[in-house]
Amino acid sequence: MLRAEKAKVIDELNGVFGETGVVVVTHYKGLTVAEITDLRGRIRSAGAAFRVTKNKLAQRALDGTPFAPLAPLFKGPTAIAFSKDPTAAPKIVSEFAKKNDKLQIVGGGLAGTLLDAAAVxxxxxxPSLDELRARLIGLLNAPASRLVGVLQAPGGQVARVLAARADKEGGGA
Structure with a gap:
């Protein structure tokens, strides 16, 4: 790899580490091309990315980013998964690692905090950010819909009483 190509890779990775919300560092030794392609597809569909990295270039790219504490994790056949959503990349990588022993989670980082494999x-x-937002909206809407139900109940009861009275008077005449 030429020096200019290395500088370009370092700049790209530095941009990734500067903009992303979470990074998961993995070892992929023994994975076939088909398995890595499958993993990349799953990760991409979740709004994340998966990239095989050269350790020295990744360590240089970490300098000056919130993920600088991850540098010691880059040893051996290393790949990273990253996303802006703090749960997207870890969720897909963890699910894949459960089914395939060849992918090992080494650690990761979240907002400048070093995470071990168990923390990842x-x-x-x-739950993802979208799931949390949906739950919050549901919680906020629940009291309003209950209030509407309570306010409508007395009117419905009055209408039923008047209808029963009208039926009683109409049936006796």
């Missing part, structure tokens, strides 16, 4: 798996268990 715990992060994968959390």
């Amino acid at each position: 798996k715990a992060l994968a268990e959390l």
Whole structure:
């Protein structure tokens, strides 16, 4: 790889580390091309990305980013998964690692905090931002819909009483 190509890769990775919300560092030794392609497709569909990295270039790219503490994790056949959503990349990588022993989660980082493999798996268990937003909207809407039901109930009861009275008077005449 030429020096200019290395500089370009370092700049690209530095941009990734500067903009992303979470990084998962993995070892992929033994994965076939088909398996990596399958993993990339799953990750891409979740709004994340998966990239095989050269360790020295990745370590240089980490300098000056919130993910600088990840540098010691880059040893051996390393690939990274990253996303802006803090749960997207860890969720897909963890699911894939459960089914395929060849992919090992080494660690990761979230907002400048170094995570071990167990913490990455715990992060994968959390609901995504979209799920949390949906739950919050549901919680906010629930009291309003209950209030509407309570306010409508007395009017419905009055209408039923008047209808029963009208039926009683109409049936006796």
